[in-house]
Amino acid sequence: MATTPETTTEVGHNGGHSPVFPPFDPSTFGPQLLWLAIIFGLLYLLMSRIALPRVEGILDARRAAHEGDLNEAARLRAETESAIASFEKALADAHAHAEDIGKQTRDRLNAEIIKKRAAFDAELTANLDAEEHTIAENQAKAMANVGEIASEATLAIVRQLSGITPGAGEAAAVVGRVLKN
Amino acid sequence: MAAEGGIDPIHQFVIAPMFHIGPLPVTNSAVFMIAVLAVASFIMIFGTSPRALVPGRLQSLGEVAYEFVASTVRGSAGQDGMRFFPMVFSLFMFVLLSNLIGIIPYTFTVTSHIIVTFALAALVILTVIIYGFYRNGMHFLHLFVPSGVSPVLLPLLVLIEVISFISRPISLSVRLFANMLAGHITLKVFGGFVTMLLASGTWAVILAPLPFAMTVALTALELLVAFLQAYVFAILTCVYLNDAIHPGH
Numbered sequence: 001m002a003t004t005p006e007t008t009t010e011v012g013h014n015g016g017h018s019p020v021f022p023p024f025d026p027s028t029f030g031p032q033l034l035w036l037a038i039i040f041g042l043l044y045l046l047m048s049r050i051a052l053p054r055v056e057g058i059l060d061a062r063r064a065a066h067e068g069d070l071n072e073a074a075r076l077r078a079e080t081e082s083a084i085a086s087f088e089k090a091l092a093d094a095h096a097h098a099e100d101i102g103k104q105t106r107d108r109l110n111a112e113i114i115k116k117r118a119a120f121d122a123e124l125t126a127n128l129d130a131e132e133h134t135i136a137e138n139q140a141k142a143m144a145n146v147g148e149i150a151s152e153a154t155l156a157i158v159r160q161l162s163g164i165t166p167g168a169g170e171a172a173a174v175v176g177r178v179l180k181n
Numbered sequence: 182m183a184a185e186g187g188i189d190p191i192h193q194f195v196i197a198p199m200f201h202i203g204p205l206p207v208t209n210s211a212v213f214m215i216a217v218l219a220v221a222s223f224i225m226i227f228g229t230s231p232r233a234l235v236p237g238r239l240q241s242l243g244e245v246a247y248e249f250v251a252s253t254v255r256g257s258a259g260q261d262g263m264r265f266f267p268m269v270f271s272l273f274m275f276v277l278l279s280n281l282i283g284i285i286p287y288t289f290t291v292t293s294h295i296i297v298t299f300a301l302a303a304l305v306i307l308t309v310i311i312y313g314f315y316r317n318g319m320h321f322l323h324l325f326v327p328s329g330v331s332p333v334l335l336p337l338l339v340l341i342e343v344i345s346f347i348s349r350p351i352s353l354s355v356r357l358f359a360n361m362l363a364g365h366i367t368l369k370v371f372g373g374f375v376t377m378l379l380a381s382g383t384w385a386v387i388l389a390p391l392p393f394a395m396t397v398a399l400t401a402l403e404l405l406v407a408f409l410q411a412y413v414f415a416i417l418t419c420v421y422l423n424d425a426i427h428p429g430h
Contacts (some may be wrong), residue, residue, distance in 0.1 A: 014213055021191065021194075022191060022194040022195045022196060022294075023194055023293065023295050023296075023358070023362065024295065025196070028196040028208070028210075028294070028296070029296045031196075031206065031208055031210075031211070032196070032208075032210055032211075032296050032297055033296060033300055034295060035208070035210060035211040035214050036214065036297055036301075037300075039211075039214040039217070039218050040214075040275060040301075040304075042218055043218050043221055043222075043271050043274065044267060044271045045218075045269065045274055045275070046218075046221075046222055046225070046226060047221070047225060047267055047270055047271045047274070048267030048271070050225075050226055051222075051225035051229065051243070052225075052247065052266070052267055052270060052349060053224050054226075054229050054230075054232065054246075055225070055229055055243055055244055056227060057232070058233075058236075058240070058244065059244065059248070061232075063236065065234055079271045088394075090290050091217055117366065152305040
């Protein structure tokens, strides 16, 4: 130590001190070592028996609390997600149900319409048939009368022209032959 | 010294009994060791007594100290080194608080005495030696035998390893002692310049703020040194303990 010579001169003026640099004064070593052993031993005991296990406990408890909180948060999130999923499922079900009802109603109405239309069609066809039948009947009647009228007309024409009155059957036969052609 | 008007920068290191408990003299050194113990217990035992999940200031301080030393031990000596955690923690707190309390004016710095730092270093080295042999048996001596060296060089290298091992307690203790001693002497010298300039009664009085500013700056530096030396002491302890746990090179 560079300060040592300076020190020895200094303490020369200072009679209260031992004549050596204080940190190198062997007379103080014993008491210092004794006190150091007592105090450091106490410090070690207090730290290792009380303080450090306690701090370790605090840190462990905090870590456990953090982990517990994180787990709780994860659990709540999973719960929320499952709630959202079930809500979405219910929504989808409701949609499907609504569509189902709509489809059923549509189908029912369609079927009704088809049925009504079919009934109407059938009625219409029946009426049409009946009308056609009547027309055909009337036509046939008319056609049957045509021959009669024609033979009467022929009879009248022949009588007017020739003054001969042919037999009714002869006229009818001629008319029938002409009509056939 | 008062007669000379100067200031003795060594006087602060003098050990003297302050009072007696029966026949046992209680020196200033002992008083400040007790102060260190009291402050350490205050932080680490009283401070952590709330055991709060959300710590207050004092509990935070205790937790920070714990985690700082624990990560130092884990980083330098591994998980196996944690069995020495209470010892390293006690050493760190003792050195740190001795250094910090010593910066306060009119106090005594316990770690400015070589016998104290040497006793602490000897404690570390004895722990290393005893635990090294206890755990590894004769294999602990492999610490001194570097592997993969030619037989010609081996005796020389073993000699170097042995010398470096023996010098460890010396360097560990002298580093801390010399830092504290030199820092406090420097502070005292610059503080003395202030009073000498003020007492000179000449125009030199106007220069007094210069050493005063220096004293302030040095005090800040000494705060850093106080922490750094405690940290260095703790981390070297961990490194040496690591040798006892894993002696192979």
